[in-house]
Amino acid sequence: MDNVRVVVLRLGHRLVRDERVSTHLALVARAFGASEIIFPEQEDLDVQKKVEDVVNRFGGNFKVSFGGAWRNIIKEWISRGGIVVHLTMYGVPLPEIIGEIRSRNRDVMVVVGGAKVPREVYSMATYNVSVTNQPHSEIAALAVFLDHYFEGKEFYLKFDNAKLRVIPSPSGKKVVSIGR
């Protein structure tokens, strides 16, 4: 699974109103091992800037990208052999399906939306997966999905070219600057 690429497709982003939730989604995607988040509907430069600031300081190659119709993005992903996992409270419980998803060893596009995801997404997705069947948060669903998918690998990720690194501490804040 080491060469599998995971990207996140964020549907339903609205300017200003969703800036904070979408920034959380992007930062979770990065911290938990995805390589990119795509916003097909709205080019939100504020979100992009915030995430790029984190990448610049904490390293790695995570990308925020825009554009294209979501339908085409999903179709193209599938036509290239990738699978599409749509996270929804209506889907199949994560523990029942994560083994199968992992064992396919394909690139994964994780689709996250808000309340109003078009019906078509459900039928286009390879898997509709629930992180509990209760209403909560797409941010939480994304994090828990990626944690299960990568089996905790995110706790040991190294981010290249970081300027700052946190040194885990039982009782305070330790951050080191890394000279280049």
Added chain:
Amino acid sequence: MDNVRVVVLRLGHRLVRDERVSTHLALVARAFGASEIIFPEQEDLDVQKKVEDVVNRFGGNFKVSFGGAWRNIIKEWISRGGIVVHLTMYGVPLPEIIGEIRSRNRDVMVVVGGAKVPREVYSMATYNVSVTNQPHSEIAALAVFLDHYFEGKEFYLKFDNAKLRVIPSPSGKKVVSIGR
């Protein structure tokens, strides 16, 4: 661990600005098995109403409560024998400490804040725990912590007195109304 009570203490909530993030935190707390979220600083009736609407429809006994100084709430929790887990990107990595936290078999208060958590919280907490040492989202950190703490038990929770129940589906939305 069946009788352990888990509550969430939300620091740094600001009216209007943080409504959505705090609502996500509360819904994650509920869906992942906590019994209560406490807002010590701001009485936000909009958040409370949104969460109570979910409880009313999807069941359970989750509570949103307000008031008290956070310092006293933490002190009282500890004096009653509970432990306090503060989630922070600077803390000890979750996989290194979750076994110990679980094995203590005590009531747990999970403290989540934003960027500006007072220094004193770090010293008062029984454990400062990181869900990766990267910046991302307190919502994601809470969900992953609770998932690991409960070892996936949240996927099998039953919520009493639900009016609606989602029936997991591979490709659509199935919701049943439950007559009472």
